[in-house]
Amino acid sequence: xxxxxxxxxxxxxxxxxxxxxxxxxxxxxxxxxxxxxxxxxxxxxxxxxxxxxxxxxxxxxxxxxxxxxxxxxxxxxxxxxxxxxxxxxxxxxxxxxxxxxxxxxxxxxxxxxxxxxxxxxxxxxxxxxxxxxxxxxxxxxxxxxxxxxxxxxxxxxxxxxxxxxxxxxxxxxxxxxxxxxxxxxxxxxxxxxxxxxxxxxxxxxxxxxxxxxxxxxxxxxxxxxxxxxxxxxxxxxxxxxxxxxxxxxxxxxxxxxxxxxxxxxxxxxxxxxxxxxxxxxxxxxxxxxxxxxxxxxxxxxxxxxxxxxxxxxxxxxxxxxxxxxxxxxxxxxxxxxxxxxxxxxxxxxxxxxxxxxxxxxxxxxxxxxxxxxxxxxxxxxxxxxxxxxxxxxxxxxxxxxxxxxxxxxxxxxxxxxxxxxxxxxxxxxxxxxxxxxxxxxxxxxxxxxxxxxxxxxxxxxxxxxxxxxxxxxxxxxxxxxxxxxxxxxxxxx
Amino acid sequence: xxxxxxxxxxxxxxxxxxxxxxxxxxxxxxxxxxxxxxxxxxxxxxxxxxxxxxxxxxxxxxxxxxxxxxxxxxxxxxxxxxxxxxxxxxxxxxxxxxxxxxxxxxxxxxxxxxxxxxxxxxxxxxxxxxxxxxxxxxxxxxxxxxxxxxxxxxxxxxxxxxxxxxxxxxxxxxxxxxxxxxxxxxxxxxxxxxxxxxxxxxxxxxxxxxxxxxxxxxxxxxxxxxxxxxxxxxxxxxxxxxxxxxxxxxxxxxxxxxxxxxxxxxxxxxxxxxxxxxxxxxxxxxxxxxxxxxxxxxxxxxxxxxxxxxxxxxxxxxxxxxxxxxxxxxxxxxxxxxxxxxxxxxxxxxxxxxxxxxxxxxxxxxxxxxxxxxxxxxxxxxxxxxxxxxxxxxxxxxxxxxxxxxxxxxxxxxxxxxxxxxxxxxxxxxxxxxxxxxxxxxxxxxxxxxxxxxxxxxxxxxxxxxxxxxxxxxxxxxxxxxxxxxxxxxxxx
Numbered sequence: 001x002x003x004x005x006x007x008x009x010x011x012x013x014x015x016x017x018x019x020x021x022x023x024x025x026x027x028x029x030x031x032x033x034x035x036x037x038x039x040x041x042x043x044x045x046x047x048x049x050x051x052x053x054x055x056x057x058x059x060x061x062x063x064x065x066x067x068x069x070x071x072x073x074x075x076x077x078x079x080x081x082x083x084x085x086x087x088x089x090x091x092x093x094x095x096x097x098x099x100x101x102x103x104x105x106x107x108x109x110x111x112x113x114x115x116x117x118x119x120x121x122x123x124x125x126x127x128x129x130x131x132x133x134x135x136x137x138x139x140x141x142x143x144x145x146x147x148x149x150x151x152x153x154x155x156x157x158x159x160x161x162x163x164x165x166x167x168x169x170x171x172x173x174x175x176x177x178x179x180x181x182x183x184x185x186x187x188x189x190x191x192x193x194x195x196x197x198x199x200x201x202x203x204x205x206x207x208x209x210x211x212x213x214x215x216x217x218x219x220x221x222x223x224x225x226x227x228x229x230x231x232x233x234x235x236x237x238x239x240x241x242x243x244x245x246x247x248x249x250x251x252x253x254x255x256x257x258x259x260x261x262x263x264x265x266x267x268x269x270x271x272x273x274x275x276x277x278x279x280x281x282x283x284x285x286x287x288x289x290x291x292x293x294x295x296x297x298x299x300x301x302x303x304x305x306x307x308x309x310x311x312x313x314x315x316x317x318x319x320x321x322x323x324x325x326x327x328x329x330x331x332x333x334x335x336x337x338x339x340x341x342x343x344x345x346x347x348x349x350x351x352x353x354x355x356x357x358x359x360x361x362x363x364x365x366x367x368x369x370x371x372x373x374x375x376x377x378x379x380x381x382x383x384x385x386x387x388x389x390x391x392x393x394x395x396x397x398x399x400x401x402x403x404x405x406x407x408x409x410x411x412x413x414x415x416x417x418x419x420x421x422x423x424x425x426x427x428x429x430x431x432x433x434x435x436x437x438x439x440x441x442x443x444x445x446x447x448x449x450x451x452x453x454x455x456x457x458x459x460x461x462x463x464x465x466x467x468x469x470x471x472x473x474x475x476x477x478x479x480x481x482x483x484x485x486x487x488x489x490x491x492x493x
Numbered sequence: 494x495x496x497x498x499x500x501x502x503x504x505x506x507x508x509x510x511x512x513x514x515x516x517x518x519x520x521x522x523x524x525x526x527x528x529x530x531x532x533x534x535x536x537x538x539x540x541x542x543x544x545x546x547x548x549x550x551x552x553x554x555x556x557x558x559x560x561x562x563x564x565x566x567x568x569x570x571x572x573x574x575x576x577x578x579x580x581x582x583x584x585x586x587x588x589x590x591x592x593x594x595x596x597x598x599x600x601x602x603x604x605x606x607x608x609x610x611x612x613x614x615x616x617x618x619x620x621x622x623x624x625x626x627x628x629x630x631x632x633x634x635x636x637x638x639x640x641x642x643x644x645x646x647x648x649x650x651x652x653x654x655x656x657x658x659x660x661x662x663x664x665x666x667x668x669x670x671x672x673x674x675x676x677x678x679x680x681x682x683x684x685x686x687x688x689x690x691x692x693x694x695x696x697x698x699x700x701x702x703x704x705x706x707x708x709x710x711x712x713x714x715x716x717x718x719x720x721x722x723x724x725x726x727x728x729x730x731x732x733x734x735x736x737x738x739x740x741x742x743x744x745x746x747x748x749x750x751x752x753x754x755x756x757x758x759x760x761x762x763x764x765x766x767x768x769x770x771x772x773x774x775x776x777x778x779x780x781x782x783x784x785x786x787x788x789x790x791x792x793x794x795x796x797x798x799x800x801x802x803x804x805x806x807x808x809x810x811x812x813x814x815x816x817x818x819x820x821x822x823x824x825x826x827x828x829x830x831x832x833x834x835x836x837x838x839x840x841x842x843x844x845x846x847x848x849x850x851x852x853x854x855x856x857x858x859x860x861x862x863x864x865x866x867x868x869x870x871x872x873x874x875x876x877x878x879x880x881x882x883x884x885x886x887x888x889x890x891x892x893x894x895x896x897x898x899x900x901x902x903x904x905x906x907x908x909x910x911x912x913x914x915x916x917x918x919x920x921x922x923x924x925x926x927x928x929x930x931x932x933x934x935x936x937x938x939x940x941x942x943x944x945x946x947x948x949x950x951x952x953x954x955x956x957x958x959x960x961x962x963x964x965x966x967x968x969x970x971x972x973x974x975x976x977x978x979x980x981x982x983x984x985x986x
Contacts, residue, residue, distance in 0.1 A: 033570070034567065039562050045559050066535065068532070070663055071530070072586070085601075094592070096589045100568065109568060109572050130527075154564055156564065
């Protein structure tokens with residue numbers, strides 16, 4: 001087999017470099033001319049579109065509608081909510097002028113000093129402030145509630161160190177912003193959307209996640225409670241993959257949003273917000289892929305099946321095509337995305353390597369001898385295993401195989417996570433375990449001070465307190481203070 | 494019928510105010526706290542989503558893929574293409590800093606003077622520059638061509654006078670950017686996408702459009718040729734609804750994008766770009782709606798059919814529901830979007846007025862007597878006409894009725910446009926005709942000077958030279974110079 005395309009760094013050599021290589025070589029994304037901003041290439045964007053479509057469907061099934069709010073936020077809005085400003089006002093893109101002019105000295109265009117804005121505008125790092133300023137006009141009575149709105153948008157955070165998909169200055173995401181008449185309803189909503197994210201990650205991305213609640217240190221700026229789905233990458237580091245926040249009445253108070261409740265009394269509105277972003281692409285890549293390239297879950301693969309004809313002359317090529325086209329049609333009729341690649345300017349071996357790199361779940365190869373024997377060679381990308389199937393039954397076999405692959409890569413990732421999750425009870429064990437990577441279940445005394453001390457010494461943070469963590473009496477590794485359940489520590493992206 | 498909701502200004506009183514009222518009262522959009530930027534509300538966004546889905550399908554059917562390029566563009570990029578900088582560098586949002594800090598004097602947050610960018614960044618007014626800077630790395634050989642890419646994105650132009658959907662500082666759009674090996678292929682692509690836009694406008698929006706080419710004055714900054722679809726609003730003004738540009742080699746030269754052609758020689762790449770935006774929402778609203786509110790084309794209506802039960806007590810309500818639910822299911826099985834509104838806190842008359850305002854194409858009302866008679870009252874939004882149909886056959890009737898409405902509003906708009914299109918041969922006639930509104934077919938000598946003089950005196954511009962304009966010898970109204978075909982003049986949005 002030709003391997004011209006496969007200049008990937010091996011994971012064992014340098015996991016970080018392998019990731020960067022893969023993003024570029026699999027044609028997912030590339031750096032742009034603007035610091036920290038990436039170009040999402042068509043193949044990468046096609047995966048993101050599949051994610052969007054499924055998530056959007058799930059949001060609508062849970063009663064949400066889409067809307068669109070402005071990109072720019074008045075600077076003063078950020079200051080309204082005390083914690084929010086600390087979290088988001090620091091590193092952001094600031095628009096100060098609204099006009100360029102020709103340089104009087106002839107050096108291209110320059111900022112027109114006369115076009116300074118009265119108040120600077122910030123490119124949204126997240127939209128709670130502009131949205132709650134809008135909701136003020138939408139809400140009078142409990143009859144106007146709940147408001148269940150989602151927005152698909154670009155946002156910007158001026159990150160100092162960026163990595164494609166994982167942490168970029170501009171990224172694409174969805175942000176849900178809901179308004180409720182009661183605290184209970186808002187809390188239920190926050191959990192509902194956490195569960196939607198969990199279901200999406202596990203059933204579509206085939207990425208097992210731990211659902212939990214964040215410690216105070218890791219909470220969203222302005223939230224009462226932040227819920228998270230945490231995934232483990234192959235190198236044992238955690239990737240926060242989606243968050244859902246119970247915001248209490250913080251933003252309602254900051255933007256003076258009240259409603260008349262059923263008892264005819266004014267009350268501040270209760271809120272949630274929740275989001276996932278193109279960061280999910282990073283989770284997808286790093287959970288399943290291998291040294292040959294991407295491994296995509298069939299439920300999100302833009303091309304689920306590729307068929308490559310093997311031929312020596314035009315006659316054979318025509319004979320293969322004649323046999324294959326009805327199979328292509330039959331698979332498409334089942335809703336399967338199929339590419340028949342009979343391009344003449346690339347050899348089969350080159351194609352094989354390319355589709356492996358691109359993570360296409362199933363590859364069929366059919367040659368002249370297969371036509372004689374009524375067979376087809378089937379390769380599954382997850383295991384790279386080949387099987388010889390009958391042409392007559394391949395149309396029935398494929399959907400089953402796609403589900404097998406979807407299931408297998410999920411279970412493989414789950415097994416890996418289980419193997420890399422350890423219980424630790426002493427500080428010495430902890431320091432040793434954290435160097436090996438993975439999730440560490442340990443007792444913690446519940447104080448930010450202890451969490452910060454652990455982070456300072458080991459770079460490990462509390463990823464979450466799992467929602468299903470069993471009660472278990474213990475003592476904090478460092479302080480010896482009592483603890484009632486274990487939390488998950490890990491290094492993270 | 495209750496008319497509590499209908500505080501719309503009448504079109505005959507003040508067309509402009511009617512439009513503004515309607516956008517707000519039908520819950521499509523509202524002004525935001527940021528100058529010139531709107532909030533697109535869920536109902537308005539649902540219509541935009543239907544537009545997006547259909548357009549996206551049509552783009553993919555013509556071989557295009559989606560991708561995503563950065564929001565911010567280095568200032569210097571705009572200067573690369575001489576005409577482009579004149580057209581787009583003037584009024585744009587300029588990012589100069591990347592950090593805020595707490596005001597040392599305690600007055601909230603202020604821009605951190607130490608966080609000034611080395612080079613200012615512009616929020617994209619359109620993306621030719623950043624995209625062609627990217628394509629430079631994607632293209633080496635004719636084998637890399639064509640590149641057929643589209644982007645769904647927000648863009649920003651610092652407009653002085655804004656109107657919701659029609660002209661806003663930030664707007665949503667798609668921008669296609671294609672790269673080709675030959676001039677012919679690029680020109681074909683520009684025309685292909687013009688035809689896609691035309692088909693979308695006519696078949697989905699039910700908006701008749703004239704396809705034509707722009708005069709030099711109205712050309713996109715940097716284009717060799719700009720093609721346009723021009724629609725006529727009810728007040729006789731033109732609305733440019735979509736444009737497709739043949740860019741020649743201008744951007745390839747500006748960003749030094751060459752390829753090795755089949756003759757093994759380096760050549761600059763040929764380009765097109767094409768876009769439609771949330772402005773289409775304005776065209777949709779102003780083409781069909783009336784003094785009762787929106788009239789939506791069934792092909793784009795988020796709710797195609799609303800069913801309102803009429804009842805005096807819970808028993809009747811239950812009886813109606815029992816009869817109606819199988820109808821709802823049967824309609825949905827046909828892919829029709831149905832809302833059954835049995836909310837108890839709004840009277841039927843209020844609901845009727847609200848769904849009229851929202852432009853729902855078909856309304857069914859069913860009461861106790863209908864159950865006895867096996868009938869249903871059907872109102873079509875376009876004509877407000879009612880008919881009594883049989884409950885037994887309503888499921889077959891609805892799809893047919895939706896197509897009748899789609900067809901009728903298109904033909905109505907076409908008739909209006911034909912009535913408001915006049916041929917004019919003298920300057921006196923022209924000045925008179927332009928005051929009446931509508932499209933004026935007149936001879937023009939082909940010079941920018943004459944066009945500018947006409948615009949200065951009458952505010953009319955050349956909307957386009959129709960692609961199907963018959964050859965006809967004539968003379969320019971003003972200069973008496975020869976002309977070979979009539980062009981369309983109109984005042985415009």
